[in-house]
Amino acid sequence: MPFIRSNDIVLFYRRAGRRGAPRIVFANSLGTDVAIWDEVANALAADFDLLFYDKRGHGLSEAAPTPRGIRDHADDLVGLLDHVGWQDTMLCGLSVGGLIAMDLAVRAPARITRLVLMDTAAKIGTPDAWNARIDAVLENGVASIGEAIMARWFSPAYRVEQPEAFSGWRRMLERTPAIGYAETCKALRDADLTDAITGISAPTLVIAGESDLSTPPSLVEETARRIPGAVFRIIDGAGHLPCIERPTDVAALVRGFSDMPTQ
Template identity: 50%
Template sequence: MPFDRINGIALHHRVDGPAGAPTIVLINSLGTDYRIWDAVVPQLAGRYRVIRYDKRGHGLSAVPPAPYRMEDHSADLLALLDHYGVGQALVVGLSIGGQIAFGLAAIDQNRLAGLVLMDTAHKIGDAAGWNGRIEAIETGGIAAIAEQILSRWFTPAFRSVGNPAFEGYSNMLANTPAEGYLGSCAALRDADHTETARNLEVRTLCIVGDQDGSTPPDLVEACADLIVGARFEVVEGAGHLPCIEQPDTTARLLGDFADEIFGKGATA
């Protein structure tokens, strides 16, 4: 369970896979920690080095005072790559993770061997919506928005009362530090990577769950349309977090794309 001071804050992170292999970085969504990738990592770590981390304000990482800027999150990612001596990585960003990856591209596209934008977009929501969410949490805590968020995250089938995984991920959301959640809401409110997407010169795959209620397929496809040469894939039977509901399909898409980027048999 490694902790290091990355970009001035204590960041919780983990590495799986061969040390000399090409690197894949998995960035989790708002209100989650890096465990959302648990079922995907074993299918990638045999041939790739996989780095995960709890972004600032989430999981076991430090919780600086809100608000945050997306540039803060992206600087954390860049510092984490430097910490591991990674010159280039295939970066997979889920939801806010995609915005963080866009931010890295805005700093230095050369650090991206490839990019996977999962259930995300160049701009997510508007100021009124994010301000309303911030106000609701300031008044009633994350519990005030939990039911609405969970209905967007997961398909009706997954939200079954008898599904212990649904209960567990509901607890993950509820246990997210409110300050960290609020800080990242502000970052999402203020971020617009439309021009970054238009100027991207990195091989890109856009993925979305067919029942995503947070960043619906048409929004993710519109993002893909901004990026020259981007590919668009829909994962059936998944909401906002395909890595949880459809981990095998997600791992296959990521693994196949990584093989295209790095070449099969890329393990050093």
């Protein structure tokens, strides 16, 4: 398994697809690991060079010894890109991964050829809500909030139609280390890129799941309006994780966006 030390954190990463093809790197949401992209990867692998990683405190990656913010998460990703020799890439970020992607697009625009932001926003939630979640997780573990989070992640239809998969994704969430989850919540609590994203220059596609309760489509669209020239799309029948519920639709949008001419 490939591991590297980046920005003083050991990260797990995975490569897929066709080496030398157009590049895409994927940044995950809170409480998830690289597995959420498996079906999207299968749909894109023939035509793209794909890179996935577990952000700090998640999956097989190390947790930070002290609190870190979105900028540190983005610097982790820069170290990974340098390690695999990618000077530039399309970047697809989901939820907190979208904030990581936005921060990188603002601070290192030469590294980002195109930007895909999925079910994310320049500012997500309120300090009070994040602090309550942090306290709950540190006191009782991620499993204590599992039911509430899953209800916000997935559409009602998915829970009924895919009960085994729903159970599996819940286990992924609840196995997230409490310290890694809580520290990422702190990064989300403290992040506000509302003004900064008006300076993003990369062509940008913004995607929202129709039934997302974590970052509702109206919030996602508000972020899209602040990014010059951004294209906004809604995926019907998907919640907060369209890459799981509607991977074919996600892959089609990403593929189509990669082929769009730049102005």
